[in-house]
Amino acid sequence: MVLPVHFLVVCHHYCVQDQKLESAKKVLEEAREENKMLKFLDILQQGNSANAKGVTSHEESEESELVSLSLGISVKGKTKGERKHCKREDEGMDKGLRLGLDMNLDPVDHAEAANVSSTASSSGEGGKEEEPSEMWPPSKVFKAMKNVDKSEASQNDQPKKTRVSIRARCDTQTMNDGCQWRKYGQKMAKGNPCPRAYYRCTVSPLCPVRKQVQRCAEDMSILITTYEGIHNHPLPISATAMACTTSAAASMLQSPSLSSQHGHGLVNSAISSITNFTAPNYNLDNALNFSTYHVSRPHQFYFPNSSISSLNSHPTITLDLTAPPTSSNLNFSSGFSPLQSSMSPSPWSSYSSYFNSGPLTHNRNHGDYLLNTGHQNQPYLEHLHHPICTSNNNFSQRSLPDSIIAATKAITSNPKFQSVLATALTTYVGNEAGGGRLRANHVLENAELNLKLCSENTIGCASSRYLNVSSSALNPQQGNSSIFPLPSLPEQ
């Protein structure tokens, strides 16, 4: 089944912690059916895409289709390097505790995987969560376990792990993301005067998760943290937020129907749609310090910009926390913290001219294609905010390239995207302390309506705009400061 990870996290969240939210369950069931169909269709499509390169290759397309809920890849017949790379992973560990970025190539029982994923999430959100140091053996055990036969190493690694790179302004050496890390290397990277530091997760002795930390060469105040791998242990509650966020981003990256059919820019748009929409309470303090209060819910965070690349054969999503939202007449801007508004302009802010300059803007540094999904394009948001305007074909066709119109139609008609959208909506609704359940169906109805409108009319709006519109429609009565009300209390 091809359920986005963060979707399952979200659904689990409601099924376990708020079992009264029937709409979330409904969404889950619908998504399962959609993905069953998609899997079948994609298998058929793979025959036509066998010659595609990169992430669109047949092999990777197949891998993506078999993505597990853990997003960890299991590849039989690993290379020597891969075996070495994952030698610490403990295959005996609870599968349900995995929460990361990778894909699982094994044709696992997806229904079971879904349950496993839910179990994993519950372990992190329940009131019984323990500190990692109490749950995992000390370093002595780790040393002993390092000698485990490599042939028995984890089967959850993959040749080309998905990475999630996060750009954030940070004065400290590393971001406090809630996990425990041990530095194991440092190297000078080409084109950057600042060394790149390599860390591995030490929450669990066998955790294969790595992260790289490096200052941005162009702006030393920006810290680029790249996560790779899957946690094979219960995450500290303070770390679940980042894990959920990166997983969600990675899951989108691994959606072959998006990546192969519409190009990175649109995938990026979809990713940003999620992150934009599901970040009602985002501020940098929450994102980087991960207070217990906020991570008790499966938040996603707001990333004004995101991009996808395949550097070094690693499909990578870059989430940019450095770009401030521009002032906006729309309520959407209110969801972001004052801290963001104090940020200096992002070097990527020039991409805000996306709709005027073309569908994709090339990142000269990385060869990526970026699609700005911030809130700079107010005319389009406002345009979509009003249903009447959505039928204004003249507007869209005059303003946007045909490629965008076509791509938009394709992506919005993609069931997977709709699933993701439903997830995002559910996430948002669930973030409301009260009345969220009552609004869930309304939100989904709005989303569905907007999708249909935009799809049928081929309105040249980026996919993220639908989310923006939907969320705005959900809160028409709320002012800038309350469009995304904070939950009243943490549940546990």
Added chain:
DNA sequence: CGCGTTTGACCCGCGC
């Protein structure tokens, strides 16, 4: 003494 960091060596993949 234990643990984490530093740092040079080594391995590997990729491009030419």
Added chain:
DNA sequence: GCGCGGGTCAAACGCG
């Protein structure tokens, strides 16, 4: 095949 660059290892080192 070779060189380059990314990534990892592991001994040496420093600190509490």
